[in-house]
Amino acid sequence: MDLMADIEILKGVGPKTAEVLKKYGIRTVRDFFYNLPRDYENYEQPTSIAEIRPGKVVIKGKIDSLATRRARRRNLSVTEGIIKDDSGSIKVVWFNQGYRVRQFEAGKEYYFSGNFELRNGRYSLVTPSAVLASDVNPLSGLNPVYVAHGTLKSHDFKRLLHNSRDKFATIPDLLPTVKSGTRKDALFFAHFPNSLQSAEKARDYLAYEELFELILAAKLNRQENNKLKAIQIPFQNEAVKKFVKGLPFQLTVAQRRAAWEIIQDMEKKAPMNRLLQGDVGSGKTVVAAMAAFETVLAGVQVALLAPTAILANQHYENLKKLLEPFKITVALLTGATKNKKNLKDNIKNGQINFVIGTHALLTDDTEFKRLGLVIIDEQHRFGVEQRQKLMLKSPNKLAPHLLAMTATPIPRSLQLTLFGDLDVSILNELPKGRQPITTKIITEIETRAELYPKMEQVLRAGQQIYWVCKAINDDPRTETTSVKVRCEKLKKIFPKMRIEFLHGRMKPAEKDTIMEAFSSGEIQILVSTTVIEVGVDVPNATMMVIEDAEEYGLAQLHQLRGRVGRGLVASSCYLMTKGEMAPSRRLKELKKSTDGFYLAEVDLRMRGPGEIYGALQHGALDLRIASLTNTKLIHRAQIDVDKFLQNPENILKYKELMQGITKYQQITTLN
Ligand code: ADP
Ligand code: MG
Numbered sequence: 001m002d003l004m005a006d007i008e009i010l011k012g013v014g015p016k017t018a019e020v021l022k023k024y025g026i027r028t029v030r031d032f033f034y035n036l037p038r039d040y041e042n043y044e045q046p047t048s049i050a051e052i053r054p055g056k057v058v059i060k061g062k063i064d065s066l067a068t069r070r071a072r073r074r075n076l077s078v079t080e081g082i083i084k085d086d087s088g089s090i091k092v093v094w095f096n097q098g099y100r101v102r103q104f105e106a107g108k109e110y111y112f113s114g115n116f117e118l119r120n121g122r123y124s125l126v127t128p129s130a131v132l133a134s135d136v137n138p139l140s141g142l143n144p145v146y147v148a149h150g151t152l153k154s155h156d157f158k159r160l161l162h163n164s165r166d167k168f169a170t171i172p173d174l175l176p177t178v179k180s181g182t183r184k185d186a187l188f189f190a191h192f193p194n195s196l197q198s199a200e201k202a203r204d205y206l207a208y209e210e211l212f213e214l215i216l217a218a219k220l221n222r223q224e225n226n227k228l229k230a231i232q233i234p235f236q237n238e239a240v241k242k243f244v245k246g247l248p249f250q251l252t253v254a255q256r257r258a259a260w261e262i263i264q265d266m267e268k269k270a271p272m273n274r275l276l277q278g279d280v281g282s283g284k285t286v287v288a289a290m291a292a293f294e295t296v297l298a299g300v301q302v303a304l305l306a307p308t309a310i311l312a313n314q315h316y317e318n319l320k321k322l323l324e325p326f327k328i329t330v331a332l333l334t335g336a337t338k339n340k341k342n343l344k345d346n347i348k349n350g351q352i353n354f355v356i357g358t359h360a361l362l363t364d365d366t367e368f369k370r371l372g373l374v375i376i377d378e379q380h381r382f383g384v385e386q387r388q389k390l391m392l393k394s395p396n397k398l399a400p401h402l403l404a405m406t407a408t409p410i411p412r413s414l415q416l417t418l419f420g421d422l423d424v425s426i427l428n429e430l431p432k433g434r435q436p437i438t439t440k441i442i443t444e445i446e447t448r449a450e451l452y453p454k455m456e457q458v459l460r461a462g463q464q465i466y467w468v469c470k471a472i473n474d475d476p477r478t479e480t481t482s483v484k485v486r487c488e489k490l491k492k493i494f495p496k497m498r499i500e501f502l503h504g505r506m507k508p509a510e511k512d513t514i515m516e517a518f519s520s521g522e523i524q525i526l527v528s529t530t531v532i533e534v535g536v537d538v539p540n541a542t543m544m545v546i547e548d549a550e551e552y553g554l555a556q557l558h559q560l561r562g563r564v565g566r567g568l569v570a571s572s573c574y575l576m577t578k579g580e581m582a583p584s585r586r587l588k589e590l591k592k593s594t595d596g597f598y599l600a601e602v603d604l605r606m607r608g609p610g611e612i613y614g615a616l617q618h619g620a621l622d623l624r625i626a627s628l629t630n631t632k633l634i635h636r637a638q639i640d641v642d643k644f645l646q647n648p649e650n651i652l653k654y655k656e657l658m659q660g661i662t663k664y665q666q667i668t669t670l671n
Helices: 015-023 029-033 154-163 165-170 183-191 196-227 237-245 253-267 284-297 309-326 340-348 384-391 412-417 447-460 483-493 508-519 554-561 585-592 596-616 631-646 649-653 655-660 662-667
Strands: 039-042 055-070 077-085 088-095 110-119 122-132 142-145 273-278 301-305 330-333 354-357 371-376 401-406 423-427 437-443 464-468 499-502 525-528 541-546 571-577
Touching (some): 039 196, 055 088, 088 110, 183 196, 196 631, 237 284, 253 284, 253 401, 284 371, 284 423, 301 309, 301 384, 309 330, 309 354, 371 384, 437 585, 447 541, 499 508, 655 662
Parallel strands (some): 088 122, 273 401, 301 354
Antiparallel strands (some): 039 142
16 A cells, blocks of 8 residues: 555545545545544443433434524524434434534434433433434444545545555554554554544554654754854853843843853854743843844844834844944844845945844845844744745855744643754743732623723823734624724723724834834823734833633733733733633633743643644644643653664665654754
């Protein structure tokens, strides 16, 4: 069986089906076999209707009558009917699932799985899932469920897999050193489990395989990086001391440690490849400034890439203040920069020591005389290609040192795998004197009573407020309030205050004007979308309201909240929710803790690595199944990868493995 063959060679896959599959990234036989079930429904022991009890139940029966009606409440359709088995009958009900009326074939048996509960004074089976009984493996009672891809539903995947059932036996192993089982069995039992245990065992095997690939990719990256040559930056003890003395504050221990790690890296022949990780407000900028300072002293240039013009501006202002006293020329290059030509000439001839910019830095006509250090702020905001573009701007085949910064704390388990051997410096300590942020969850209804007086108080003290909304414009289909509408409403409540809105679709110059006015205190309330999420630093802003807080992920909420609590006054953050639902675990965790690393672990456990990774870096990491919280399995895979790499012939021998990891190599690298 050639796993790399086109899916069209599979029985039952015609051109039409192939087109849909390919649209969803399933191109080869391998992709198809690795498209694993999302879940297994367990229909092992259905309850007979006569013995049914309230709670979660599985029953097997036929649909007797089914009809849909409009409920009194707008936008709600109710589909109701009767399910019968030999022992009796019960009521079944679905909401807004009108298609159910057409789903059931007369006389056929189905499994139903759902909650049997009291509704309007009568017990019913409420919104159960339903599958054709003949679709369920009769031996195990398990029904694998596949994610629907366009017109291809779970059922279609099962049919296609069934057609290829005999092909599994010829699948060769991918890895040299797996002790527990074979790949062909693992893939087979993942799709055709004969018990839950066999499915779990299969998935363990495949998870291990995946971790192995990921870790191997990371280690190969490290090997490749070590083959590159960089411009060595000598450590200048006296000058660095002077720089530190001139700072308006004392560096934290964590900042000193990180700076020292960077300085040592840059002395080496191979380029530095380091991630500086620190919670919002932990002071990454000054650490980056020290690296830039040393680099310029060595006669080499520095480039800093920031994801937004707002951030680039802010970095420019801060870094200029820190570096210009040492006769370092700092420049800003964004889309809004006037006379770019002149500036680019000066970058090329070396007059500019340190250029800070946005994507505008990446254009081909931005050339450097000698680029020795690239700093990337909020590195996950950039794609691999974008980062590489900047890295390649160093002439003479010398690779610049790379310092990537992120405020998204990476849980330790992810660090071990994804960033396998990456060098990481962590700022796990906030500068002294920071006031804690109080977080409160309130409903929309409480807003008036609780929030407005509090806002009044903050404004009267001369402090400022962020108000975060999800949407730019009002959308009648959703109930979220947009920045524009919220801004108008707040203007009515606080008529004496200057209130403006900010969002990502405004022109850069407009955004800058608003941001500057907020920075300087002319604007008291800034109503904004998440564009303020990254990096913005206005210490006088001491209060934040996040509307529709349930709409955001934990990591993002934490980032947003980090915009306040940056000054010497205690700050507060209000998480506003709609309706009367109890707040989610996410919001409760956020209220409980301000420790980014703790919240990242919680987030990882709650949402899985895909989501986290999305927040971490561009390009999705589609781990099919591996749990990045499974440190035991990770550890085993690491040991096995090291063994694998000890024999260089392996790299030639295991072709499929090596092909498969190129995608991982792309995402586990920083440069
Ligand atoms: P982030 O890590 O979020 O990028 P910044 O570098 O923007 O944080 O720093 C946040 C604020 O803290 C800035 O105003 C900066 O000047 C200040 N700061 C940085 N280091 C210290 C320190 N050691 N002591 C006091 N303030 C500091
Ligand atoms: Mg920052």
